[in-house]
Amino acid sequence: MANAPEAPEGKKKSGFLKYIILVVLLLVLGGGGYFAYLKFFAAKPAATDAAAPAEGQPAPEAQKAEDGHAAKPEEKKAEGGHGEAKGGEAKGGHGGKDKAPSNNVALPPFVVNLADPNARRYLKIVLDVEMTGNPELLEANQAKIRDSLLMLLSSKTSQDLATLEGKILLRKEIVDRLNQALGQAKVARVYFTDFVIQ
Structure with missing residues (x-):
């Protein structure tokens, strides 16, 4: 008779232990998912914004080069305006370029x-x-x-x-x-x- 009560207690303990392990695993997975979300999805725009000023400050020559490159499409836009006035069919597709240089x-x-x-x-x-x-x-x-x-x-x-x-x-x-x-x-x-x- 001593063996009969021990068997249900052992089943209760092992069932309870399974539920504890399951809850701990769910918490770990949920925490890992939340961390991954913060690391890869939520932090990405902030890192991009923070990196942009850092690149511009130490390398002013690179920024000048980018400014020079940005000026070139504007110059071509101005030329496109003259080209369209002279011969619209030759430079007619140039107007679409103004939106996306x-x-x-x-x-x-x-x-x-x-x-x-x-x-x-x-x-x-x-x-x-x-x-x-x-x-x-x-x-x-x-x-x-x-x-x-x-x-x-x-x-x-x-x-x-x-x-x-x-x-x-x-x-x-x-x-x-x-x-x-x-x-x-x-x-x-x-x-x-x-x-x-x-």
Whole structure:
């Protein structure tokens, strides 16, 4: 008879222990979820606002460069006004640019064999193009752009692209080639989003 009362108490204790563990786990998960919300969602705009003045203060040259870049679209807007007065059909799409002075467009990846004489190496590159004009120009001239960039990239060696200076020079050359393919200077900058040499 002593064994009979102990069995229900053991079940009560183990059931009670399960509920305590369940409540503790729910509290831990809820606290972790709340922390993740504060860390990743609620704090993000505050961090962005705090980072903007910090970047502007120590690097006034970068801010001047941005101001100079911001002035360029305004100058082009002024030119667009004169161009529309002279010939509306030539610069007619310029009015849409006033609302959005720059647009980023992602190009499909490029994979090319490099011009290394002794080794078989290739380059995989993915680009984001900053446009000052209508981004649909890139889609309309996609064949010209791909041909021009494939010819440029396949003429490079791995040593040409191994240094930082080589990558900066390649950026400038890509901008020049894109503007030539478009027939007008509508590409402001190019950003490498993926750059692999193997």
